[in-house]
Amino acid sequence: MLTLESVSAGYGRVEALRGVSLGVRRGELVCLLGANGAGKTTTLKTISGLVQARSGRIVFDGEEIHGLDAPEIVRRGIAHCPEGRRVFPFLTVEENLRIGAWTRRGAEIAADMDRVYASFPILSERRRQPAGTLSGGEQQMLAIGRALMSRPRLILFDEPSLGLAPTAVEITFGIIKEIRETGTTVLMVEQNAYGALRMADRAYVMEAGRITLDGAARDLLHDAHVKQAYLGG
Amino acid sequence: MEAFLQHLLNGLLLGGTYALLGIGLTLIFGLMNVVNFAHGEFYTLGAYLTFAAASLLRVNFVLAIAVAILGGSLLGALCERVLLRPLRGESIDTTMLVMIGLWIATQNGELLAWGGVAKSIPHPFPTAPIVIGPVSVAPLRLFVLAAVLVLIAGSHVLIHRTRLGVAMRATFQDRETAALMGIDVGGIHTLTFAFGSGLAAAAGALLGPIFLVYPSMGDLAALKAFSVVILGGLGNFAGATLGGVILGIAEELGAGYVSSGYRDAVGFVIIILVLLVRPSGLFARAGRVG
Ligand SMILES: Nc1ncnc2c1ncn2[C@@H]1O[C@H](COP(=O)(O)OP(=O)(O)O)[C@@H](O)[C@H]1O
Ligand SMILES: [Mg+2]
Numbered sequence: 001m002l003t004l005e006s007v008s009a010g011y012g013r014v015e016a017l018r019g020v021s022l023g024v025r026r027g028e029l030v031c032l033l034g035a036n037g038a039g040k041t042t043t044l045k046t047i048s049g050l051v052q053a054r055s056g057r058i059v060f061d062g063e064e065i066h067g068l069d070a071p072e073i074v075r076r077g078i079a080h081c082p083e084g085r086r087v088f089p090f091l092t093v094e095e096n097l098r099i100g101a102w103t104r105r106g107a108e109i110a111a112d113m114d115r116v117y118a119s120f121p122i123l124s125e126r127r128r129q130p131a132g133t134l135s136g137g138e139q140q141m142l143a144i145g146r147a148l149m150s151r152p153r154l155i156l157f158d159e160p161s162l163g164l165a166p167t168a169v170e171i172t173f174g175i176i177k178e179i180r181e182t183g184t185t186v187l188m189v190e191q192n193a194y195g196a197l198r199m200a201d202r203a204y205v206m207e208a209g210r211i212t213l214d215g216a217a218r219d220l221l222h223d224a225h226v227k228q229a230y231l232g233g
Numbered sequence: 234m235e236a237f238l239q240h241l242l243n244g245l246l247l248g249g250t251y252a253l254l255g256i257g258l259t260l261i262f263g264l265m266n267v268v269n270f271a272h273g274e275f276y277t278l279g280a281y282l283t284f285a286a287a288s289l290l291r292v293n294f295v296l297a298i299a300v301a302i303l304g305g306s307l308l309g310a311l312c313e314r315v316l317l318r319p320l321r322g323e324s325i326d327t328t329m330l331v332m333i334g335l336w337i338a339t340q341n342g343e344l345l346a347w348g349g350v351a352k353s354i355p356h357p358f359p360t361a362p363i364v365i366g367p368v369s370v371a372p373l374r375l376f377v378l379a380a381v382l383v384l385i386a387g388s389h390v391l392i393h394r395t396r397l398g399v400a401m402r403a404t405f406q407d408r409e410t411a412a413l414m415g416i417d418v419g420g421i422h423t424l425t426f427a428f429g430s431g432l433a434a435a436a437g438a439l440l441g442p443i444f445l446v447y448p449s450m451g452d453l454a455a456l457k458a459f460s461v462v463i464l465g466g467l468g469n470f471a472g473a474t475l476g477g478v479i480l481g482i483a484e485e486l487g488a489g490y491v492s493s494g495y496r497d498a499v500g501f502v503i504i505i506l507v508l509l510v511r512p513s514g515l516f517a518r519a520g521r522v523g
Contacts, residue, residue: 050412
């Protein structure tokens with residue numbers, strides 16, 4: 001569904017990605033592991049068009065999408081749930097969801113919003129509240145709900161568990177599993193390697209802008225290097 | 234008491250136009266981080282367009298004002314596309330200098346086009362004042378007050394109630410995430426600049442017929458707009474609205490009870506006090522928002 005071929009990207013003189021190649025098949029949950037600064041966020045930003053690739057190809061559903069801007073990429077069916085959640089703090093919960101559906105028109109939007117509220121009743125209770133007043137876990141639900149409002153076929157999650165209380169982490173992972181079970185493909189970046197590998201089909205490990213390891217998530221859970229570097233020995 | 238009510242009414246009218254000026258300036262700053270020194274020129278433009286339409290082309294007065302607002306918006310959009318878009322990502326000083334350049338160029342352009350002699354805009358309203366209880370007001374002023382209120386209410390609805398308004402506020406708050414939602418951030422910038430310029434042109438189009446129209450009339454208007462923005466807090470829509478009304482009323486009261494020579498001074502004394510006591514503005518909230 002999504003293929004990156006030798007993608008390089010960076011910021012000014014910083015080279016954040018040095019020839020990254022990876023693939024995500026339809027219906028898969030793939031996770032991308034790596035230390036801080038490895039280039040995981042940049043990989044997701046390059047896919048969603050916030051950062052432009054300097055070389056290489058990105059193909060989504062058979063079409064080349066590198067060079068397109070972020071709004072066009074959402075329209076093609078990729079939602080990006082960014083690091084740190086990035087809900088719009090001064091918009092209400094409902095307005096955040098409405099903005100999630102910005103690329104769409106029509107009556108189905110209201111039905112989708114009801115569906116999000118049904119999945120996350122707490123958001124429904126707080127629909128008139130500014131998003132900045134929600135707890136971290138609630139903001140993560142809102143960020144996920146907002147991403148779903150664009151009806152994506154592929155969702156990119158950047159460290160969804162970051163900074164959340166343990167129960168909120170569990171809830172968030174549960175939601176992501178559910179999203180994948182309803183047929184949406186997921187590419188997820190996580191620091192919580194153990195939790196991520198347990199729910200993923202496959203995983204890639206990234207170091208200093210390169211993919212250094214990949215395989216079935218089950219196998220990586222038992223890989224000596226992964227164990228030592230990301231699973232705490 | 235009667236004099237007080239009269240001042241209050243006049244202050245409300247003046248303050249409403251200050252609010253229009255301030256809202257435009259504060260939105261442009263809040264969204265684009267551009268200090269628009271040319272803001273007053275859109276005010277002048279609004280007045281001259283109304284003069285041209287009403288006096289030269291003999292267009293219906295209300296239509297002439299609408300033409301002026303539309304003209305101001307279109308020119309604002311053009312300025313954003315031609316001057317500001319290529320400078321996106323440059324420092325605030327760079328865009329400020331460009332806007333100062335635009336200010337000087339347009340003001341001299343107006344001088345060249347219309348000459349330095351002040352013009353008056355003909356209007357269809359009778360000059361005899363309407364007496365409402367203790368206060369009397371010229372019908373033209375009543376019309377202007379009504380138009381100002383409609384424009385402020387309309388702006389409020391646009392920003393707080395429409396799909397476009399939600400996108401504008403989202404872009405204010407986090408432009409990268411706004412782009413991830415599919416919002417055309419560049420388009421929002423153009424629209425916001427056009428909207429802000431249109432409101433400034435509206436203020437000029439509405440005050441022009443009450444006072445006179447001359448090339449440097451925008452300078453004082455720009456100063457008022459900056460005062461309003463400082464009063465209300467940068468990027469704060471409600472603050473600009475209230476700030477405008479407060480400034481207008483304070484000026485009228487100052488002119489009425491102290492001396493009319495001190496009219497403009499009153500406003501600036503308030504600004505200095507606000508900057509001393511609450512540097513982020515009277516109505517500052519955390520962060521800047523529509
Ligand atoms: N906006 C930026 N400007 C300059 N350098 C950046 C920027 N964002 C990230 N980098 C650099 O790019 C590299 C990869 O960063 P990132 O993709 O955020 O890593 P990760 O998400 O894996 O922690 C790091 O060296 C980081 O310092
Ligand atoms: Mg990161």
